[in-house]
Amino acid sequence: MANSTRKNSMHAQVEWQQGMQFKATSGSGHAVTMDGDKTNGASPMEMVLMAAGSCSSVDVVSILEKAKQSFERCEVAIEGKRADSVPAVFTDIHMHFIVYGTEVAPKHVERAVKLSAEKYCSVSIMLGASVNITHSFEIVAV
Template sequence: MKDRLKWIDEFGFIGETASGHTLIMDGGIEHGGRNRGARPMELLLHGAAGCMAYDIMAILKNAKKEITDLWIDIEKSQAASSPKVYTDIHFHIVITGKNIDTEAVEKAIKLSSEKYCSASIMLSKTAKMVYTYELRE
């Protein structure tokens, strides 16, 4: 199966992924949409954060670290004129768990951001990427 994006109406679209999932994209009301779903650029950013989170979880679980929660706060800036690419992206990764050392987290972030996460590596071609983290028990 291949991915497909289908127009609904105005600026609304339904995406059908190759893995069999559906997502809704729409424009804001101020741009002629109906605000029924995420904006395409938001999905791009969340895809990169999801990719990073997946890698970090896999690396830390493989290192036998006990993770009880993880989230990524995202701050970003875009170019002022078209194409309005992301110019600065800051992923702040918050990890909760037991006996998680900074060395393991730093290694996981480095591996994800430099080797495994194709999405964030691709975004780094136009944006300055910053990765910070916070550990909580």
């Protein structure tokens, strides 16, 4: 692999375990179980949703911290709608961010979500080329 030494190159390995269960290992050595039957792990399409939510959450948390917002939790509920026919690709994904904290300014949360969606989240931006991705947020005072 000539490109594997490049800084922006990534790799992973997926190994069949049994049935529809697979062990996926990242290039950094972290492993997750995926299961096409969803009995012993998340399905590959669920992993796509989780990857988009995690990627965007990293951005939102980072931006809120830099804006010195006082929050103690950030969650994102992700809903994906899939095509009725094979391949059952995602047609729509909605991410709803919930930020828990005191005196969290809505303008900062809105800005963080927007920057993630439009500039920083590689996963969402990549998916957005073929999927309608929408975002919303709420702030819960604690």
